[in-house]
Amino acid sequence: MFGASMMTETRSVNDLRADRNWWRGAVIYQIYPRSFQDHNGDGIGDLVGITERLGYVADLGVDAIWLSPFFTSPMRDFGYDVSNYRDVDPTFGTLGDFDRLLEKAHALGIRVIIDQVISHSSDRHPWFAESRLSRTNERADWYVWADAKPDGTPPNNWLSIFGGSAWAWDSRRMQYYLHNFLASQPDLNFHNPAVQDALLSEMRFWLERGVDGFRLDTVNFYFHSQGLENNPVVRPEDFNASTAPAVNPYNFQEHLYDKSRPENLEFLKRLRALMDEYPGTTTVGEIGDSQHQLEVMAQYTSGEDRLHMAYTFDYLGGEFSAGHFRKSIVETETAAPDGWICLAFSNHDVVRHVSRWAAREHQDGFIRMALLLILSMRGSVCLYQGEELGLPEAELAFEDLVDPYGIEFWPQFKGRDGCRTPMVWQAAAHLGGFSSAPKSWLPVPNNHLMRAVDQQLGVEGSVLSFYREAIAFRKMHPALRGGDIAMIESPDGVLAFTRSDDTETVLCVFNMTETEVIVPLEGLAPTASGAPGNSPEPVDGKLSLAPFGAYIGLIDRS
Known part of the structure; x- marks a missing residue:
């Protein structure tokens, strides 16, 4: 198949696990499963499709892949609302399909990191279905419940990132439940030890299956203050829109009580103890905290008993300048001298960095400089599918949007669909070679086709060739990986x-x-x-x- 690997050496999981510090300085390639490759012709990417393209990924020279969620889900937030942590959603395939993907990846020398979305579940999860039935059942306090104020309003002023109050009313219990994202994504109550035990058990299921680590979604959202205090107002001089778009009132609060709580450190130690039972595995946490992200990153990655690495939104926001980068590097090194950052310029949540930072007439030069920059900075590196082709952000019409975040804040914020459109493999093929379906779940932009893989593969001077060369260069220089x-x-x-x-x-x-x-x-x-x-x-x-x-x-x- 197109994109088959030229590599001949095969490796076992034991070979890969022998290097316990492989993650330090690694290059990780993020795959958004819905948009990578559709095998069964339904217009949505799947695990078999990813497996078929692993040769292409191996030839990039990356150390690992990070798979965004593929678990059973009603897909209100496209997999970040999990209703069964131990199974694959039929949209993406089966557990057997995942096992075959894992086996092939390991044979090609690629480690596999999977998303774990444990700060919240779907409201379709059996745990929540039981919890909402009454105030006295066995899982009554597995989620964050609170009484209304005497006037019927929510318990406090906490806001959801996706808009409106972070509290939703449930008529069964006659109480509010907390949701930091969609109302269909209730927050789990980490103050309950049984919840922690259950979630660690879900993660052990995948470690036993052979995964090499976890990307931990919203890792600083696990705990809330049990006092349910109101968040204070952000002072104008401290306003920072790096976690949420500037038009989102979520930025108006300093989120002291609804996330980044000190109790989380003890849970992270429990999580690290689990990972240490499986040498050679790793964790990378997503930290979304506009006012305190470097402080939190330092706390979460310092020492040998917490996360291996974490990323913040310092380099996923709007500012691209030498001054900003210099300041961020110095502050990171000062705050977390023994911590480890995972660097990314693009991912599935933000406007692609080519469109975010580069003027059109300088895009090709910018793409190359930005890659050399991120591969030279201290830390591990996450690359997002399609950036190795130089793909810009897709311009979509409102009627094409499916992201609830973008629909809520349109038109000033257009959501995350523009960075999630399908990969383009063949310029002249239907839907760029992504799918044989009449229509894909998101449109394939015409201006992406000219940058398809088959237009760049083996072409000297192409962006794809440059990515391969630059990643290989980094591997040749240990100072760039870990110095x-x-x-x-x-x-x-x-x-x-x-x-x-x-x-x-x-x-x-x-x-x-x-x-x-x-x-x-x-x-x-x-x-x-x-x-x-x-x-x-x-x-x-x-x-x-x-x-x-x-x-x-x-x-x-x-």
Whole structure:
């Protein structure tokens, strides 16, 4: 099949698990199953389709894949509302299909990380169906329930990220239940030890099946304050719209009491103890907290008894500047010197970074510079399907939207559908080779077809070829995977730093502007590194960088 791997070596799960620290500096490729490859012709991607394309993923040179949720779900939030944590939704296939995917991935040397959405479940989950029946049943306190105020209004001012109050009324119990997202996504009560036990058991099910780790959705939302205090108003100088779009009133509160609670640290220790029973597995947490995200990331990843790594929204928001990146790097290193960040510029929740950050006339140069930048920064890296093709955000009509988030806040915020459209494999094929169905679940944009895999595969200078070369280059340099980082003074608009380990020091310089710059390299005399797309070597101690130009050189330490 198109996209079959050129790799001949096969590996077992034991081979992969032998390296317990593989995740540190790894490159992880995120797959959104609904949009990767449709095998059965219903217009929606599935696990068999992913399995058929694993050769393509292996040839990118990544260390692992992260699969967004494929569990049984009513799909109100497209899998992030789980009704059965131990089975595959029929939309995506069967448990047998997953086992075959896992086996093939491991044979190709690819580890498999799966999403775990445990801060909340679907309201169709049997646990919630029982919990809402009465205030006295065995699972009555498995979810977060509270009485109304005397006037019938919700218990406090907490807001849902998806709009409106975070409390929904249930006529069976005559109480409100908490939902940080959709009303059909009730929050589980982590203050109940039985809930923690049950969720860890669900995760053990997949570890026993052979998965290599978990991406933990909304990991800082697990606990709430049992006092149900009102959240305070955000001061104007502290306003930050990195977690939610600027038009969302969720940003108007400082979320002190509905998430990022200190009790979570003890649960994360329980979770890490479970992971340590399966050496070679890993965790990466999603931290959404506009005011305290670096502090929370440091708490969650420091030491050896919590998460292995986590990502924040520092690089998934709107600001792309050398100043912002320099500040974020310094603050991360200061706040979490022994923690570990997982870097991403794009994912299934945000506008693709090509459209978010790059002017149209500079997109090709920007794509290459941005990749070299993220592969040079300290941390592990998540790449999102399609970014290796240079795909921009899809422009969709309102009638094509299916994301409840975008429908709620249209037109100023268009939701997440624009980054979730199907992969394009063949420019001339129906629906870009994604599906044989008459129509796919989201449209395939015409301007994506010109960037299809078959238009770039094996083509020198293509974005896809550049991604392969850059990932291979990173693997050749241990300092880029796990070395220390030290910032270097540089002109405005330029980000410069070194990465160093016991074997080498690598100089990394990036022009993050649309104009040419000259960078003096006082006291530095780098030599050629062989980095793809490198700017010309320095002349007379000065480095010339074109708009969105990048230079990576080796420093002689002899």
